[in-house]
Amino acid sequence: MACYDLTSRIAPNLDRHLVFPLLEFLQERTIYDDNQILKGKIDLLRDTNMVDYAMDIHKSLYQTQDVPEEMTRRRVDVVSRLRSLEESAAPLIVFLQNASLVQELKSDKQYNLQMLNDRYQIGVEQIEALYQYAKFQFECGNYSGASDYLYQYRALCTNSDRSMSALWGKLAAEILMQNWDVALEELNRLKDIIDSKNFPTPLIQLQNRIWLMHWSLFIFFNYENGKNGIIELFFQDRYLNAIQTNAPHLLRYLATAIVINKRKRNMLKDLIKVIQQEQYSYKDPITEFLECLYVNYDFDGAQQKLLECELVILNDPFLGKQVEDGGYATVPVRDEFLENARGFIFETYCRIHRRIDIGMLSEKLSMSHEAAERWILNLVRSSKLDAKIDSNSGTLEMEPNYLNVYELLIENANILSVRTETLAKNVLEIASQTVR
Ligand SMILES: *[C@@H]1O[C@H](CO)[C@@H](O)[C@H](O)[C@H]1NC(C)=O
Numbered sequence: 488m489a490c491y492d493l494t495s496r497i498a499p500n501l502d503r504h505l506v507f508p509l510l511e512f513l514q515e516r517t518i519y520d521d522n523q524i525l526k527g528k529i530d531l532l533r534d535t536n537m538v539d540y541a542m543d544i545h546k547s548l549y550q551t552q553d554v555p556e557e558m559t560r561r562r563v564d565v566v567s568r569l570r571s572l573e574e575s576a577a578p579l580i581v582f583l584q585n586a587s588l589v590q591e592l593k594s595d596k597q598y599n600l601q602m603l604n605d606r607y608q609i610g611v612e613q614i615e616a617l618y619q620y621a622k623f624q625f626e627c628g629n630y631s632g633a634s635d636y637l638y639q640y641r642a643l644c645t646n647s648d649r650s651m652s653a654l655w656g657k658l659a660a661e662i663l664m665q666n667w668d669v670a671l672e673e674l675n676r677l678k679d680i681i682d683s684k685n686f687p688t689p690l691i692q693l694q695n696r697i698w699l700m701h702w703s704l705f706i707f708f709n710y711e712n713g714k715n716g717i718i719e720l721f722f723q724d725r726y727l728n729a730i731q732t733n734a735p736h737l738l739r740y741l742a743t744a745i746v747i748n749k750r751k752r753n754m755l756k757d758l759i760k761v762i763q764q765e766q767y768s769y770k771d772p773i774t775e776f777l778e779c780l781y782v783n784y785d786f787d788g789a790q791q792k793l794l795e796c797e798l799v800i801l802n803d804p805f806l807g808k809q810v811e812d813g814g815y816a817t818v819p820v821r822d823e824f825l826e827n828a829r830g831f832i833f834e835t836y837c838r839i840h841r842r843i844d845i846g847m848l849s850e851k852l853s854m855s856h857e858a859a860e861r862w863i864l865n866l867v868r869s870s871k872l873d874a875k876i877d878s879n880s881g882t883l884e885m886e887p888n889y890l891n892v893y894e895l896l897i898e899n900a901n902i903l904s905v906r907t908e909t910l911a912k913n914v915l916e917i918a919s920q921t922v923r
């Protein structure tokens with residue numbers, strides 16, 4: 488399954504702290520050798536301040552109590568730098584922690600800066616120190632501390648680039664703390680800035696959009712209403728364009744969101760179009776399943792791909808998340824995907840056949856005959872299909888007034904043959920005239 492793992496394409500678009508949850512997932516799924524993942528974690532940790540964590544991993548990886556000198560030295564560095572940053576940021580932090588002082592702040596940024604400077608001798612330097620301190624806390628893995636300080640920093644910061652990187656940091660912190668509501672707010676805030684800001688080049692703006700979409704995966708596949716959110720974001724022209732330019736692997740998530748979201752059925756056609764346009768730059772069993780079904784009408788191929796889709800979902804850190812449900816572990820995205828995908832196969836099948844043998848269909852859907860019959864009855868009831876089950880012959884009969892694809896094909900073929908006939912007649916006439 489490692490060949491369908493997108494981690495190596497996704498990780499470069501994430502903050503390194505956000506890569507840890509992905510590695511944790513892969514470690515649980517045992518897709519890779521455990522030591523390989525542990526080494527990956529130590530590499531990631533090298534540029535963070537989470538030295539104790541790196542030490543623990545080193546100990547378990549090499550089965551030892553000793554840690555490399557380099558790590559011990561780094562730990563001393565980190566602690567002393569934390570102290571010094573704490574000191575520089577102290578005047579502002581003391582102010583911010585005092586509720587009665589904070590009340591003096593107004594919604595006017597310029598007023599606040601002036602007031603802090605005049606009354607408390609807190610200037611640009613101390614505000615900058617707050618940013619550095621927050622960033623350092625983040626690198627130490629103290630996401631709650633970082634989130635608070637970055638929020639306060641943004642309220643005082645006047646540099647738009649700095650303010651934006653503080654917002655990225657805040658978003659990462661909220662994701663890592665799994666505060667999905669707040670994370671979604673920050674995501675939208677960041678999106679507004681990315682869409683309206685003047686970037687030095689369009690390429691940088693494109694890159695920001697691509698980062699944003701990658702980060703959004705955490706939120707959308709964990710947030711109740713996320714299935715709608717991801718479709719809305721990824722289908723906006725500028726974002727879809729970014730996907731097609733530089734991140735076609737994101738199509739896996741867009742496709743999955745559309746398959747599992749009954750209310751977005753109308754997007755399926757546009758999705759298929761994009762999947763076809765990108766078929767040389769990206770494909771996986773999920774996009775291939777849709778292609779088999781809606782482009783090639785290849786039911787056996789779709790059936791085969793569906794089996795692979797299940798494995799892809801189970802091994803994807805965003806899609807394969809397990810949820811405890813009354814003592815049982817389920818994977819909601821997998822269940823919803825299979826249910827809807829079977830519905831797709833069924834509906835498409837019904838559109839090109841007038842009489843369907845339920846035994847044969849139950850095989851295509853990998854279900855027992857009884858289960859298939861019950862399931863089909865439900866589908867017929869809930870979809871707009873005009874059909875009934877004939878229990879005697881074990882078939883599903885489509886109503887004759889139902890204009891299916893087959894009939895459309897026949898109709899077109901008729902028009903075509905009329906045209907050909909006329910054409911032949913004309914040719915004959917011309918020919919006979921010439922002879923005469
Ligand atoms: C908050 O600031 C006020 C004014 O400087 C001071 O009197 C008070 O003791 C401070 N409160 C705390 C909890 O430090």
Ligand SMILES: *[C@@H]1O[C@H](CO)[C@@H](O)[C@H](O)[C@H]1NC(C)=O
Nearest residue numbers: 624627629630631632633635
């Ligand atoms: C995280 O940062 C906050 C704010 O600086 C601090 O109060 C808290 O003690 C820190 N937590 C840890 C575990 O270091």
